[in-house]
Amino acid sequence: MSAVAVPIEAPDEGVQQRKTARRERYRQLLRSPTFIVGAFLVAIWVICAIGYTHLAPSDPFATEPLRRLRAxxxxxxxxxxxxxxxxxxxVITGARVILxxxxxxxLIGTVAGTALGLVTGYxxxxxxDSLMRLVDAFLALPLVILGxxxxxxxxxSTIAVILVIGIVFTPIIARTVRAxxxxxxxxxxxxxxxxxxxxxPYIMFVELLPNVLPSILVEFTVRLGYAIxxxxxxxxxxxGIQPPSPDWGLSIFDHYAFISGGFWWPVLFPALAIATLVVGVNLASDAISQAFER
Amino acid sequence: MSQTQAAVPPAVMAAERVLEVEDLHLSFRVRGSDRQAIHGVSFSIGRNESFGLVGESGCGKSTIALCAVRYLPRNARITEGSVRVAGRDLVTMSMPELRRMRSSAVSMVYQNAGAALNPSIRIGEQVAEVFRVGGASGSEATDRARGMLEKVRISDPGRVMHRFPHQLSGGMQQRVIIAMALAPNPQLLILDEPTTALDATVEAEVLDLIAALRREYGTTLLFISHNLGVVTRMCERVGVLYAGQLVEEGDTGTVFDDPRHPYTVGLLRCVPKWGSRKDAGLLDSIPGLPPPVGATTDHCVYADRCALAIDKCRQEYPPLFDVGPGHTSRCFRHEVARDLPRASAASLPGTGQVVASNGHALIELGNVSKTFRQEGQQIQGLVDVSLRIAPGEALGLVGESGSGKSTLAKVLLGLLEPDSGAQLEYQGKNLPVKVGGRGQEQIRAIQIVFQNPGASLNRRHSIRRIVGRAVTKLLGLIGRQREQRLIELARSVRLDRSVLDSRPEQLSGGLKQRVAIARAFAGDPRVVVCDEPTSALDVSVQAAILNLLVDLQRSKGVSYLFISHDLGVVRYLADRIAVLYLGRLLEVGDAETVFGGPHHPYTEALLSAAPILHGEPKTRIRLEGEVPSAANPPSGCVFHTRCPRFLGDICVNQEPPLAESEPGHLIRCHIPIDELRRLQRVGQPPAAQESPEGPAAAKA
Structure with a gap:
């Protein structure tokens, strides 16, 4: 560099070509065993939910009174x-309902909660004070009773269930966003x-929102497990969901009385389905929160 | 410097070595690949010697310190070389041996004292534990802890022992840490930036303490700092680190007076010389950036940034050259290192500054007070401060932390509402106290550059968006005009256009601060608040930013309210100085008048505390104790509790007025200016020439 001739400074110190922190996070996430197992479990059910017409061996609604409760x-x-x-x-078709x-x-809870959290926090x-005391009172009641x-x-009805879970989640998510x-x-x-x-509004949605988005994403995945x-x-x-839907919870409700008679399969398999999906979602959300929250 | 050698004759150095680092190679394993951070560093410290390691962030200073106690992160591995403490190799030592070594032979003091103390355990308990580990019984340990706290000049150890860390000030916390570090009477004490987080006045006290204790205990020091002035004061020998290599080593005086490596030369030129001013010329800076950690080269690691580099430097790895007695430099061109050409122009073309001292003030702050209410207490952040800023003038604001500097800046910006009665004026017209009530022109005119560019730029937005938004919002420009203005702004802060498309996280600290400056200048402001704009940056970057600010002041005729704790920087940049203490204005005047003296005793103390790299001998005035609580300020003159020139009852009972002692120079003190002049001239006692480790006793 011909030093003295340069007007005050070299034009540029040079942009540091570091890999961005964000790309780093995704890489870390995709390598985490927790995430891989969780995502695998969820993926199975997502595939069932999408391709149930091809995957289900027979019509899930076709009744056969002569072949009731066969092992x-x-x-x-x-x-x-x-x-x-x-x-x-x-069970395969039920994935579609729950998913x-x-x-x-x-999503409803997250959107409403984010808006509420941004407003109260900002x-x-x-x-x-007033909104948060309301939230406190709301949260004091057990979730199921409230629902x-x-x-x-x-x-x-199904719509009612969606709305209710969304409403119940709103204050919980609002708290996280507010923090x-x-x-x-x-x-x-x-x-x-x-x-x-x-x-x-500009400050809340353009300046703040992108910076709290990682927390919102983590909260969404955690809540998804709870929602299921x-x-x-x-x-x-x-x-909740009404018959004749193949919903897993409904199947258990319909058959739990038969367990004492030795008919365990109509209860066990939907229950296993619920368990694997919830565990899968929770594992994935654990990994996501580790990667995104420093 | 002859004074530094007086303490330890060179013969002693050779005798016994407390720390020997030999050909140390260390790498960090990051995602499966090794990144070498230390490339063959060798140095040794003799008994009773104080060795300084200097260098910019990321050069490996702290890593070497951690090697000396072998307390490394899990992914770090010493690949080659040895680290010997008192002749025993730490690298191969077993864990139990290592633990014994750490509890008896080596101690470490960290930068952040607040984090080094356990917040939930009382001070006495924590200090006593060190003795208990050493085998003392419970009551004996407590007694010795009390003794140790006395040794570090804590005035009421019994009371302090019952306190929790958060109840102590930063300076006190650091004393406790030093007490704990010295408790086992270690052979080697490692200090990693021990005073960086402290105010200059407290820093001076702590440094005095370290120097005094060192003489008393005969402890050997490894002193790590980015501040060359502090190292000059504390160390007999110094090693300059660059990118994990020791590029120069020698006696502190020799290295800093006669540097033989271009990097050392550059670093020294980046720091404003004490007393130098922007009128005398711009600072020099170092072009480029240090290589990232993990980069390896087979030639001189500094060649890419070195104006003296010849072909040989880019082909061969330079050995250590002996350039004087005990002075080595890793540079082929060590003979001509001092002739390093400047990287930046020596002075700005064009006219000098245009400060219209008469005529209208640009900003007029009248009777500004700010009272914070906290848990029923009233805390006076600012008390009746009146200041004016002339067009094109840089007003420097100095004072210890908590003196109200930032509060005043926020009031001016409209981010904080002052108590009623305050009058703010911009160009002779009323300036609403709330930013929301200000007109478009006023908004455009008053902007800020924050201390931490990482926090002041939205990390989710691109640079184009960050600066562009300011252009749109302040000037109402869109589309092509906006783009043009953006490019213009980038050019004026010497940023490449390509930077516009990146995000803050991709930029270095210096570049980010340039972006922040570009944003502040988006709407052609008339006054820009600079709140410690360089304190988060390395020295070489600081110089470039200061040059930029000077350039912008000249070319745009902008005024600054410049806040800094670094008096050298303030002196370099400011045209006028205002000194704040506990929210009160103690002194205002032209920079040269205020710094040249006679000045307020508080200013005198601040100046005396500043660690100075090269320059005048100073009076050694030390402020004792803490800044009093703003919730319960002292009566009379607020400074009387710590004043080195305390008169008597009049100071306790009566608040002195802010009187114009000379034209344009206001001092709030009962002592008449002629008396101050006499005192401060006489007050440079022979003690000023005493060795840098001189006792705190030299209080005038």
């Missing part, structure tokens, strides 16, 4: 239920935005 055999690998329907086919209802419900003061109350009011917003609020880029007289569980519970209690 697992080469013809019906998981046996038949009390109406003679193929349990394997119903539509649970993510939808969680404005603080009285808005924050039941809403379902009784709305009348049981993330509070951590960001003191950052100097927020002051810089105020010094440009940015309006509140909650839906199954509500359905089992008879307030």
């Amino acid at each position: 697992p055999s080469s013809q019906h690998l998981f046996g038949t239920d009390r109406l003679g329907r193929d349990v394997l086919s119903r 539509v209802v649970a993510p939808l419900a969680t 404005f603080g003061g009285i808005v924050d 039941l109350l809403f379902l009784v009011a709305l009348g049981p 993330a917003v509070l951590a960001e609020r003191g950052q100097e880029y927020m002051q810089a935005a105020k010094l440009r007289q940015e309006r509140a 569980f909650a839906i199954v519970t509500l359905t089992f209690l008879g307030f």
Whole structure:
């Protein structure tokens, strides 16, 4: 460099070609055994949910009164239920129900919770205090009781279940988002935005939201596990998804009385399905939160 | 420097070596591949010697320190070489031996004292534990802990022992850590940036303490710092690290007065010389960036940034050259290193500064007070501060942490609402106290560059978006015009256009700060608040940023409110200086008048505390004790509790007015200026020439 002639500084110190932290995170995630196992379990059920028409060996709704409660055999690998329907086919088809209802419900809760959390966290003061006390009161009630109350009011249906789970999740997610917003609020880029007289919606959605997105993503996956569980519970209690849906919770509800008679298969296989899906989602969400929350 | 050698004659150095590092190679294993961080470092420290390691962040200073106690992260591996403490090799030592060694022979003091203490255990308990590990009984350990706290000049050890760490100030915490480190009477004490997190006045005290204890205990020091001034003061010998290699080593005085490696030369030129001002010329800087950790070369590691590099430097690996007695340099061109051409122009073309001292003030702050309420207490952040900033003028704001510097800046910016009665004016017109109530022109005119560019740039936005948004919002430009303005701004802060498309995380600290400056200048501001804009940056980057600020001030005629704890930097950049203490203005005046003296006793103490690399001998005034609580400030003159020139009752009972002692120079002190002049001239006692480890006793 011909030094003296340079006007004040060399034009550029050079952009550091470091791999971005984000790419680093994805790589870490894809290598984590926890994530691989979790994603594998979830993937199985996702494939079932998408391709159930081809994967199910027989029609999950076709009743055969003469072949009721048959034990697992080469013809019906998981046996038949009390109406003679193929349990394997119903388990495969049931994946579709839960994998539509649970993510939808969680999504509703996440969107509403994020909006609420951004507002309370950003404005603080009285808005924050009053909304958060309301949330506290809401959270003091057990989730299932709350869900039941809403379902009784709305009348049981699939749409109602989605709405109810979404509503119940909203304050929980709002809390997480609010905490993330509070951590960001003191950052100097927020002051810089105020010094440009940015309006509140711009600051909340353009400046803040991208920075709290990792927390939201983690919260979504955690809640998804809970949502599956909650839906199954509500359905089992008879307030959720209604027959003749092949929903897993509904199948257990329909058959648990038969267990004492030795007819375990119509209960065990849907229960296993629920367990593997919930475990899969939780493993994946654990790995995601490890990768995204420093 | 003859004074530094006086303490330890060279003969002693050769005699016994406490720490010997020989051909140390270390690498970190990152995702399956080894990244070499230390490339064959060798040095040794003799008994009673104090050895300094200097270098910029990422050069391996702390890693070497951790090697000396073999307390390395799990992915670090010493691949070659040895580290011997008192003749015993740590690299091959077994775990039980190592533990014994750590509990008796080597101690370490870390930068962050707050994190080094267990927050849930009382101080007494923590210090006593060190003795209990050494085999003392419970009550004996407590007694010895009390004695140790006395040794580190903690005035009421009995009371302090019952406190929890968070109840102590940073300086006190660091004393406790030093007490714990010295408790087993180690042969080697490692200090890793021990005063970096402290205020200059506290730093000076802690450094004095370390020097005094060192003489008392005969401890050998390995002192790590990025601050060349601190190293000059504390160390007899110094090693300059660059990219995991020791590029120069020798007596501190020799290395800093007669550097023989271009990197050392560059580093020294980056620091504003004490007393130097922007009018006298720009600082030099070092072009380029250090190589990333893990990079290996077969030639000189500094060749890419070196203006003296010849073909040989790019082909061969330079050996260590003996360039003087005990002075080595890893440079083929060590003979001409001092002739290193400047990397930046010596001065700016064009006219000098245009400061209209008469006429309208650009900013007028009148009677600004700010009271914070906390748990029923009223804390006075600012008390009746009045200041004006002229067009094109850089006003430096100095004071210890908690003095109200940032509060004042936030009031000016409209981010913090002052108590009623405050008057803010911009160009003679009322300036609303809330940023939301300000007009477009006022918003454009007053902007800020924050301390930490990592936090002030939204990490999820691209640089184009960050600066572009400011252009759109402040100037109302969109589309092609916006793009043009962006390119113009990038050029004015000397950023390459390609930077616009990157994200903050891809940029180095210096580049990020340039982006922050570009954003502040997006709307052609008239005054820019610079809140410690260089304190998060390395020295070589700091110089470049300061040059940029000077350039922008000249070319755009902008004013600065420049906040910094580094007096050398403030002196270099500021035209006028305001000194704050406990939210009160103690002194205002032209930079040269304030620094040249006579000055307020507090200013005097601040100046005396500043670690200075090269320059005048100083009076050695030390402020004792802590800054009093702002919730319960002292009566009368707020500074009387710590004042080195305390008069008597009048200081306790009566608050002195901020009086104009000379034209344009205001001092809040009962002592008349002529008396101050006399005191401060007489007050440079012979003690000033005493060795840098001189006792704190030299209080005037």
